[in-house]
Each structure stands twice: as C-alpha cells, then as structure tokens.
Amino acid sequence: MTKALEKLEEKAKKAEKQIEDIVKVAHRLFEKNGYERVGMREISSAAGKSPMQLYRLGLDKQDLLAEVILRVNAKQIKNIKPFIPNQKLTTPQFIEAYLLDLYKQDIAIKGIRQEGAAFGWRWSGKYESLIIGQLMQILKPISDALLHEHYDDIEARCFGIWSLYYVGYRAAVMNDANAQGCLDLIKPSLKLLLRK
Structure with missing residues (x-):
C-alpha cells in the first residue's frame, strides 16, 4: 500500500511540474502574441509536448489563461x-x-x-x-x-x-x-x- 501511495504522489508531483512548466510557456506566449493568436498546438510545441498531452493533464486554452492570471x-x-x-x-x-x-x-x-x-x-x-x-x-x-x-x-x-x-x-x-x-x-x- 505504501509503495502504491508513493507512486501516486510521485505521479501527481510530476504532473504538477509539467503543468507549471506549460503555464509558464502559455504566459510568455499570451503576453507576447495575445490570447487569440496563440493556439494549443503552439503552446504544446513550445512546451515540448503534444496537444494530447496537454489535454490529458486537464488543460485547455481557457484554463491556461486562468492559471496564468x-x-x-x-x-x-x-x-x-x-x-x-x-x-x-x-x-x-x-x-x-x-x-x-x-x-x-x-x-x-x-x-x-x-x-x-x-x-x-x-x-x-x-x-x-x-x-x-x-x-x-x-x-x-x-x-x-x-x-x-x-x-x-x-x-x-x-x-x-x-x-x-x-x-x-x-x-x-x-x-x-x-x-x-x-x-x-x-x-x-x-x-x-x-x-x-
């Protein structure tokens, strides 16, 4: 049971770190180019991820702007x-x-x-x-x-x-x-x- 909990915690921390990195990329792109001119493909590419990876993390463009704010x-x-x-x-x-x-x-x-x-x-x-x-x-x-x-x-x-x-x-x-x-x-x- 303890190892299973440790794995879950490690997975959650990894996801948090990925989200933090993606939010930083989105912040930079939104500020530089404007929200409307930035797409999920551009964000995912700049973050070194696929758009599907962002969606699996529960992120969409609106959520990313909210996370930045x-x-x-x-x-x-x-x-x-x-x-x-x-x-x-x-x-x-x-x-x-x-x-x-x-x-x-x-x-x-x-x-x-x-x-x-x-x-x-x-x-x-x-x-x-x-x-x-x-x-x-x-x-x-x-x-x-x-x-x-x-x-x-x-x-x-x-x-x-x-x-x-x-x-x-x-x-x-x-x-x-x-x-x-x-x-x-x-x-x-x-x-x-x-x-x-």
Whole structure:
C-alpha cells in the first residue's frame, strides 16, 4: 500500500511540474502574441509536448489563461503590505497610496492583464471562484482600513473602489497613462466613495 501511495504522489508531483512548466510557456506566449493568436498546438510545441498531452493533464486554452492570471495575482498578493493603523496617513490617503502601488504593479504586467480582462469570461466557474478569492485578498488592506475608521457598507465600498480602480487602469491600457495618471483620473469619484 505504501509503495502504491508513493507512486501516486510521485505521479501527481510530476504532473504538477509539467503543468507549471506549460503555464509558464502559455504566459510568455499570451503576453507576447495575445490570447487569440496563440493556439494549443503552439503552446504544446513550445512546451515540448503534444496537444494530447496537454489535454490529458486537464488543460485547455481557457484554463491556461486562468492559471496564468492566478499566478500573476498570487505574486501580487505575496507583495501586499497589510493595513497597519498609522497616524501619518488618513484612511483615504492609505487607500490612494495602496491603489497607486497596485497601478504600478499592473502597468508593469499590462500585456497579460489585458488578455485576462478581455478573455476571462471564457474560463470556468471553478477559476472564477479562485480569482474572486484572490480579489478578496487584494482588497483586504482596503477593507481593514475602512473597518479601522468605522466606515459603513464596507463591502459595497470595496467593490466600488475596485470598479473605480479598473476605470483608472483603462487609462493605462487605452492611453498609456502612468500609475499617477490612473489614480488622478479616479480621485474625484474615490473621494465620494470614501465620504463617511
């Protein structure tokens, strides 16, 4: 029984490693050529696999894009600085600084963010749930700041702030705005959302 379990674990680890390698290849190709211009044959060829091997691993093109976005988000989450009550910054100032930092990070990976935004509607509900979970982690410092200052309707405010964030980010995608330009675009609406 133990040897059988060991073989299963070894097989699972090998599959995980293969998936990780394939996701890295897909990330590079999607970012360079765009989601629509990359096919499974191109991904499998660049990964040194056959398309059938990718499908046996349970991967299709939509799942690969979702896997790429999950990893991009995980990297961003890893770098998140939590909200710590501070006398130097008000809650609105903290939120502005936090969003400015997110803009800088997202502008640095604008190519893959564009692909995720344009084609994310194609991935399955499983991936949608995982990505929404990551969004909650990204919003946590904002939520914590609002909670600390006893704002009401925190969840609605967080979703409003996130919607505004994407309005600002559109300026980077469409007009090549920098992070400060994105933030400046949403500041008037952000002030309204942050009224007590």
